[in-house]
Amino acid sequence: MKEEADNGPPNRELYALLHISPEASDEEIRKAYRQWAQVYHPDKYQAPQMKEIATENFQRICEAYEILTDENKRQIYDIYGMEGLTSGLELGPKLSKAEEIKEEIERLRRKKEQEKVSAHVRPSGSIVAHLSLPKFLDGEGIMRGMSMSSEVQSQISKRNVIAIGGNMEVRGNSGGGAASAVLRHQISSDSSVEFMASAGLRALIGVQASRNISRHSTATIGLTMSLRDGSFNLSNYWTRQLSETSEGNIQLVLGPESSVAVGWQKKEEKMSAAGEIKFGTASFGASAHYTRRFSSKSHGRIAGRFGSTDLELEVGGGRKISDFSTVRMLYSIGIQGIFWKFELHRGGQKLIIPILISRHWDVMVATGAFVIPTSLYFFLKAFILKPYFLKREKQKSLEKMERTSAQVREARAAAEKSQQLLQNVAIRKRNVQIERNGLEITKAVYGNHKALKKRDESGDVQDVIASQIIDVTLPLNFLVNDSGQLKLHEGVKKSGIMGFCDPCPGEPKQLLVEYTYGGERYEVVVDDLQGLLIPQKAHRL
Numbered sequence: 001m002k003e004e005a006d007n008g009p010p011n012r013e014l015y016a017l018l019h020i021s022p023e024a025s026d027e028e029i030r031k032a033y034r035q036w037a038q039v040y041h042p043d044k045y046q047a048p049q050m051k052e053i054a055t056e057n058f059q060r061i062c063e064a065y066e067i068l069t070d071e072n073k074r075q076i077y078d079i080y081g082m083e084g085l086t087s088g089l090e091l092g093p094k095l096s097k098a099e100e101i102k103e104e105i106e107r108l109r110r111k112k113e114q115e116k117v118s119a120h121v122r123p124s125g126s127i128v129a130h131l132s133l134p135k136f137l138d139g140e141g142i143m144r145g146m147s148m149s150s151e152v153q154s155q156i157s158k159r160n161v162i163a164i165g166g167n168m169e170v171r172g173n174s175g176g177g178a179a180s181a182v183l184r185h186q187i188s189s190d191s192s193v194e195f196m197a198s199a200g201l202r203a204l205i206g207v208q209a210s211r212n213i214s215r216h217s218t219a220t221i222g223l224t225m226s227l228r229d230g231s232f233n234l235s236n237y238w239t240r241q242l243s244e245t246s247e248g249n250i251q252l253v254l255g256p257e258s259s260v261a262v263g264w265q266k267k268e269e270k271m272s273a274a275g276e277i278k279f280g281t282a283s284f285g286a287s288a289h290y291t292r293r294f295s296s297k298s299h300g301r302i303a304g305r306f307g308s309t310d311l312e313l314e315v316g317g318g319r320k321i322s323d324f325s326t327v328r329m330l331y332s333i334g335i336q337g338i339f340w341k342f343e344l345h346r347g348g349q350k351l352i353i354p355i356l357i358s359r360h361w362d363v364m365v366a367t368g369a370f371v372i373p374t375s376l377y378f379f380l381k382a383f384i385l386k387p388y389f390l391k392r393e394k395q396k397s398l399e400k401m402e403r404t405s406a407q408v409r410e411a412r413a414a415a416e417k418s419q420q421l422l423q424n425v426a427i428r429k430r431n432v433q434i435e436r437n438g439l440e441i442t443k444a445v446y447g448n449h450k451a452l453k454k455r456d457e458s459g460d461v462q463d464v465i466a467s468q469i470i471d472v473t474l475p476l477n478f479l480v481n482d483s484g485q486l487k488l489h490e491g492v493k494k495s496g497i498m499g500f501c502d503p504c505p506g507e508p509k510q511l512l513v514e515y516t517y518g519g520e521r522y523e524v525v526v527d528d529l530q531g532l533l534i535p536q537k538a539h540r541l
Contacts, residue, residue, distance in 0.1 A: 014064040014077065016496030019479060021489045022078075026069055033065040036498070039421060053417040057498070124348030125150035132356040144356065145171040159186040166200075176201040196224075203227035208235075216241035231256050257282055269293070283308045296320070301330070311335045315370075318343070329377065331370050333361070338369050397507075401467065404505045411501035412470065419474050419499045426478035438484035439535055441515045444473045446494055447503045449510040452525070468504045475499025476513065484517075490531030515539075 015022050018032040038044075040058040045051045067073045067085065076085055130144035151165030161184040168177035178200030186192045191211040198204050206224030213219050220237040233255035241247050246266040253259045259280030266273045275288035285307020293299045300317040312334030320326045328343040337359040344351040358365045401408075433440050445452060447469030475498060480486045488494065494511055495502035502509070509528040515535065516522065522539040526532045 012492040013082075013496035014068055015489065016492045016494065016500075017060060017064045017498060018068070019489075019497060022491055024068075029065065029068050033061060036061045039425065045421075050420070054421055056414075057418055057421065122153045122348060123151070124153070126350035126352060128352045128354070130354055130356070134356065134359060145169070160184065161186075178202055194222075199227075206233075253280075278307075285310055289314075301328075305334070314341075316341070329373065331373070333366055338366055340369065340373065400506065401504075407505065408467075408501075408503055412503065415470060415499055415501035422475055422478045422499055426474045429480055430477045433480060433484060436484065437518055439480050439486065439515060439517050441473055441476045441480070441486070441513060443514040444471070444476045444512065445469045446472045446500060446511045447509055448507045449527075450507075451504070452510055452512050468507070470501060470503045472497075472500055472511070484535075486532070486534050488526075488532040491529050493528055495528070 012022055015024070018024075018029065018036060020028055020032045024032070037058065040054050040061055042051050042055045042058055045054050067077055073085060126149050128147045130146065131142050132144045133142075135144065136142040147167065147169035149165065149167035151163055153161060153163040155161050163182040163184070164180070166177065166179040169175055178198055180196065180198040182194055182196045184192060184194045191209070193210075194208040196204075196206045196208070204224050204226050206222060208220060208222035210218060210220040218239045220235075222233075222235045222237075224233045224235075225231070226233075233253065235254075236252045237249065238251075239247055239249045242264075245268050246264065249263045249265075251259075251261040251263070257280060259278055261276055261278035263276035264274065270293050271291060273288070273290045275286070277286045278284065285305065287303070287305045287307075289301065289303035291299055291301045297320040298317065299319075301315070303314040305312045312332055314330050314332040316328060316330030318326050318328030325344065325346040328341075328345070330339075330341040330343070332339045332341060338357040338361075340355045340357060342353045342355070357369045430440055432438075451468040476486060478499070479488075479497075488497075488511075493502075494500055495509070510525055511528070511532070512523075512525050513532070513534065514521070514523045517535040521541045522535060523541055524532065524534065524536075524539040
């Protein structure tokens with residue numbers, strides 16, 4: 001199957017069309033085909049218009065049946081979709097056995113991965129501009145210093161990665177810089193080795209080896225030698241997976257500045273946190289941070305550092321302004337003074353601007369430095385930023401709707417035609433369920449999840465909202481089986497079900513179902529690829 005991260009969800013439209021599971025056997029496929037053929041066979045209809053609709057849908061059913069009952073075609077479809085069957089992808093006529101197709105598919109996969117690896121270059125870097133408000137007010141300029149770092153990482157072969165980088169820093173009348181190179185070699189799937197060299201302010205050479213010592217544990221050992229004084233540094237680093245979302249680590253460094261550190265990290269969908277305690281021959285310290293994601297675009301952060309050379313509390317937040325860019329504003333107070341910090345992250349690049357507000361702890365200054373920008377942010381967010389982004393999203397949505405309007409109209413027309421053929425059987429099934437006091441689908445709508453939410457909140461259907469959803473009450477009543485159950489399969493896009501269509505291509509979709517069973521009312525909302533089995537007590541209102 002194709003990986004979702006690279007190619008989206010696997011191809012499942014034909015399974016949705018026959019209303020079967022992607023793991024369905026040949027017998028289940030034949031049974032589903034016979035059932036749908038009874039509904040859509042053209043000979044069952046006398047009216048020319050109905051016969052034409054039936055013929056069109058019957059051909060779709062036959063095509064799905066032909067592909068899914070052919071072992072070779074089904075394998076190609078599962079991986080490459082209909083495009084793979086129409087283009088061949090160098091398969092089909094050249095190969096006849098299923099084993100040969102599997103081997104060829106794996107060969108093409110490896111070739112694609114190698115091409116991707118060979119062309120893979122990842123640049124990263126950061127610019128930090130230190131500003132000072134007290135210096136500016138004293139007429140001494142605003143810059144305290146600046147530092148820059150950059151690195152380019154390239155996969156030179158399947159097992160080898162090279163990274164070349166450098167950094168420079170200027171503080172007042174002094175400065176320095178360094179250049180570094182790292183060669184990483186993947187010995188096996190469980191172990192790797194790195195060779196590194198650095199020239200400049202901290203000239204050194206070193207080697208580091210890593211190995212997965214168990215399913216949940218990794219160990220790293222490194223040895224570096226300073227080219228300035230000939231001193232050696234030996235480091236050991238162990239990590240252990242504590243749970244699905246957290247891990248712990250221990251680091252031991254032996255050298256001119258020996259230390260031992262114990263850390264912990266946890267990362268979940270809505271939050272991330274980390275902490276570390278470090279004891280060394282010359283210093284000790286502890287640090288921790290907590291990040292909370294309020295939505296897919298915004299987050300808040302609080303961090304603290306305490307030790308023999310540091311005491312600082314930092315609080316702030318950030319917002320994603322595009323697919324690749326995030327802005328963040330932080331407020332910190334500590335022994336070095338009171339700071340504002342602005343950050344821009346785009347891809348692997350960072351721009352960080354710490355602004356020194358005051359070198360001294362003053363209650364009025366500290367309070368004002370926190371309250372004023374915070375109030376300004378919420379004012380801008382409420383009256384300028386949020387309206388602007390909502391307007392921009394609405395404009396993008398309208399533009400997308402205009403681009404896909406012809407495609408959606410065609411899909412809606414096909415869905416309405418399919419529903420015409422399902423109508424008589426669906427009504428008969430619904431009446432039987434009503435007589436038995438069984439499962440009756442009273443309302444079902446499918447489409448843009450935002451449009452569904454607005455529809456429920458407003459209580460009516462506006463033109464824009466209505467264009468992004470489709471009523472599927474009839475086809476779901478048709479799919480209710482004789483025992484009074486409805487099952488939609490996991491991992492299958494619902495837009496492919498007979499009588500459905502995709503009313504908003506490229507947008508996340510959900511299905512809202514309201515139904516009655518045993519005289520009681522139920523309601524459930526499921527995502528596009530989520531399975532559904534009703535009735536269930538958990539859905540009862």
